[in-house]
Amino acid sequence: MQMKAALMYGPNDIRVEMTDKPECPKDGLILKIMAVGLCGSDIRNLTTDSRKGNYPFIYGHEIVGCVDEVGPEETKYRVGQRLFLFPGTYCMECDSCISGHSENCENEHVAKLAGTGGFAQYIAVGGEKIRYGGIYEIPDDVTYEAASLGEPLTSVFACLENVKVGYADTLVIIGAGPIGDFMAQIAKIRGAQKVIMIDINAHRLEMAKQFGVDEIIDSSATDPIEAVKKLTGGKGADKVISATPVNATQTQSIHMVRKGGIVVFFGGVPKGSMTELDCNLVHYNNIWIKGHFGASYDQSKRAFRLAIDKDFPSDKFITHILPLDEINKGIGLTRSGEAIKVVLHPFD
Numbered sequence: 001m002q003m004k005a006a007l008m009y010g011p012n013d014i015r016v017e018m019t020d021k022p023e024c025p026k027d028g029l030i031l032k033i034m035a036v037g038l039c040g041s042d043i044r045n046l047t048t049d050s051r052k053g054n055y056p057f058i059y060g061h062e063i064v065g066c067v068d069e070v071g072p073e074e075t076k077y078r079v080g081q082r083l084f085l086f087p088g089t090y091c092m093e094c095d096s097c098i099s100g101h102s103e104n105c106e107n108e109h110v111a112k113l114a115g116t117g118g119f120a121q122y123i124a125v126g127g128e129k130i131r132y133g134g135i136y137e138i139p140d141d142v143t144y145e146a147a148s149l150g151e152p153l154t155s156v157f158a159c160l161e162n163v164k165v166g167y168a169d170t171l172v173i174i175g176a177g178p179i180g181d182f183m184a185q186i187a188k189i190r191g192a193q194k195v196i197m198i199d200i201n202a203h204r205l206e207m208a209k210q211f212g213v214d215e216i217i218d219s220s221a222t223d224p225i226e227a228v229k230k231l232t233g234g235k236g237a238d239k240v241i242s243a244t245p246v247n248a249t250q251t252q253s254i255h256m257v258r259k260g261g262i263v264v265f266f267g268g269v270p271k272g273s274m275t276e277l278d279c280n281l282v283h284y285n286n287i288w289i290k291g292h293f294g295a296s297y298d299q300s301k302r303a304f305r306l307a308i309d310k311d312f313p314s315d316k317f318i319t320h321i322l323p324l325d326e327i328n329k330g331i332g333l334t335r336s337g338e339a340i341k342v343v344l345h346p347f348d
């Protein structure tokens with residue numbers, strides 16, 4: 001049997017074509033993919049030599065669908081069930097998992113079960129992934145598109161919870177991409193008083209306003225450090241999150257935070273690159289610097305619940321729903337800032 005998929009043959013060389021449909025594992029299932037989100041990390045992977053010559057490859061990890069087939073030894077799920085696949089998989093047995101931080105799971109074998117392969121019509125889900133968890137059922141009255149936001153929301157949800165963004169905080173977010181927009185929305189839900197968004201793209205900044213952003217700073221036209229100081233009575237913000245793939249915004253971030261404040265490096269920067277930091281400023285101003293990646297199972301579950309909540313404005317985030325055939329168009333729309341979140345339909 002054949003299926004349609006978007007195969008990556010090299011940087012910027014993505015072709016939608018027919019390929020072999022995966023076989024149903026004996027102890028697993030085949031999920032018919034009804035929607036799959038296009039993530040910033042997908043775009044980074046699809047436009048660079050992310051597989052070091054090892055092609056073709058199918059990316060896509062924001063996967064939702066319905067069970068199409070179950071293996072003879074699979075007992076947990078049945079055909080027709082609507083599922084969300086969280087791409088993180090944790091062992092729940094190692095020291096990190098037991099301590100409540102499954103995002104730091106030390107079991108490499110289990111981590112490798114994490115899903116990619118979503119830019120296709122079907123995906124096989126093995127018995128091990130089913131046993132280790134991270135698969136959540138989508139209620140009947142929730143759209144697949146809204147449910148697909150569960151994955152990109154998860155890391156943002158975890159980050160803001162870990163650094164306790166909350167009541168009365170002034171928060172600076174650098175990077176008005178979909179992740180920055182999710183951050184603004186969740187920061188407001190958590191009670192942040194003022195959210196300041198910084199970007200170099202005026203259109204993105206305009207769109208960010210609908211997610212509770214109080215102040216926007218166009219750093220292509222204004223010095224963002226001066227601007228943040230001005231908006232905070234010269235003090236700096238309580239918390240600053242660098243949510244871009246750029247080293248320069250990490251460098252800037254420690255100049256925008258108040259004494260004793262928290263800076264988070266959320267966005268991944270190019271592999272092997274180094275960021276220059278004024279470490280005396282970090283030292284004398286008692287600045288906390290924290291990295292962020294991923295989320296625990298507990299946080300992923302609660303973030304999924306938020307994504308499928310009736311009050312969560314998923315429609316505002318999903319600006320484009322495109323057939324999988326138009327994945328290249330989706331990449332262009334996201335890169336230019338015209339789209340916030342693109343969701344692809346493999347069966348359109």
Ligand SMILES: [Zn+2]
Pocket residue numbers: 039040041061062151152
């Ligand atoms: Zn993602």
Ligand SMILES: [Zn+2]
Pocket residue numbers: 090091092093094095096097102104105106107
């Ligand atoms: Zn573990």
